[in-house]
Amino acid sequence: MIEYELVDHDLGEVRFAISPLNELVLSLRTLRDPGRFPLQLPWLRATEAARAELQLDVLRALTNDAMWTPDFLTPRPYSPLGRIDDELAALAKTPDEVVRADLAEVHPAAVPAVLRGRPATVIARMLAALREYWDACFEPYWQRMRTVLEADVVHRGRVVAQSGLAVMFADIDPHVRLEGSVVYVRLRSNHSYRVSTAGRGLTLVPCLFSRRASAPISPEESPQIMYPARGLATLWETETTVPVNALADLIGRARARLMGLLDAPSSSTELAVRLDVTPTAVNQHLRALRAAGLLTSARHGRSVLYRRSDLGDRLLRGSGGRADQSSW
Incomplete structure (x- = not known):
């Protein structure tokens, strides 16, 4: 000991x-x-x-x-x-x-x-x-x-x-x-x-x-x-699932997918890797979701880490969870 x-x-x-x-x-x-x-x-x-x-x-x-x-x-x-x-x-x-x-x-x-x-x-x-x-x-x-x-x-x-x-x-x-x-x-x-x-x-x-x-x-x-x-467990994952259609219809499929990933703090680089898109594309949606109060962010070193806010959690739960697959 x-x-x-x-x-x-x-x-x-x-x-x-x-x-x-x-x-x-x-x-x-x-x-x-x-x-x-x-x-x-x-x-x-x-x-x-x-x-x-x-x-x-x-x-x-x-x-x-x-x-x-x-x-x-x-x-x-x-x-x-x-x-x-x-x-x-x-x-x-x-x-x-x-x-x-x-x-x-x-x-x-x-x-x-x-x-x-x-x-x-x-x-x-x-x-x-x-x-x-x-x-x-x-x-x-x-x-x-x-x-x-x-x-x-x-x-x-x-x-x-x-x-x-x-x-x-x-x-x-x-x-x-x-x-x-x-x-x-x-x-x-x-x-x-x-x-x-x-x-x-x-x-x-x-x-x-x-x-x-x-x-x-x-x-x-x-x-x-x-x-x-x-x-x-998420380190080598490539995300393919998206939240159900109700949330996607409300905020768009790209932003709905991001919402579904942000149970734990993540950077735009990590999210881009998991979604197989560019960090620039991810950042555009992250800014919009944060401005709407659906995400929170905190700087850690050289990275900005994002996570769903309480409002984002409630919105995701209200949509019923996850369902079909779709492209970005």
Whole structure:
């Protein structure tokens, strides 16, 4: 059990961040055991040819049979606006002793041959393999992935504002809870420690490649909880259904389809991908729906996220739900 003690139950101690590097490294689990990640199978199929050209021996060596990865490869991010170039540059500066210790922790019997040698050489080999992996398999899809992660952060912030920290922690994962001023994270492993977040804070990181909450196994690492992001099931969907004819007749089929998608906060880019249209076309309708009071919007980083308003919810329910299929 990992225990993080918040100073005076301070809300300011808790922050959210998004890490491209974390997603990249945690996704390596899907290469080892794709069957454990059924929601990512569309992405795995789409990137299969590209992966064949990568340094798979290095990439696969970065996880073990228990799906652990070295802690130094998933450092605590400090912003919801993290960039892969910055994170890879920081990774290159990992101290030699940390590289050795973390690799030995993940591979206690024997470190794989591709990860042996001088730490500087090993780090350079990892960076090259991870950079190629990002360019081939993540860069084309990152905007879509980031949208889901940002929507999760907006949702969690709303839960904190409306219901408090304890409800938010209980909602992110069944293995996380807040009791008094202590956050408890139950891991699959036997690792256990208790540390204070004083002066460091606690960072919460939504992830697309995690099945349950996790935390660093070393108390020396910065306090951090990675947890499964909301909306993962919709990540690779292409929407084809539309609301029933009554709503479509009232506001038009394009706007009715958008209304049906906005149960959770989404950006115009994500909506365009799901509807297979251009963001420009989506934005025109989003502006009109927001002006009519049927949507709300909030800026998060570089994105504007939209969601149905209470009025929009009532209108959609009054139309009777969803029915036939139609083109945009």
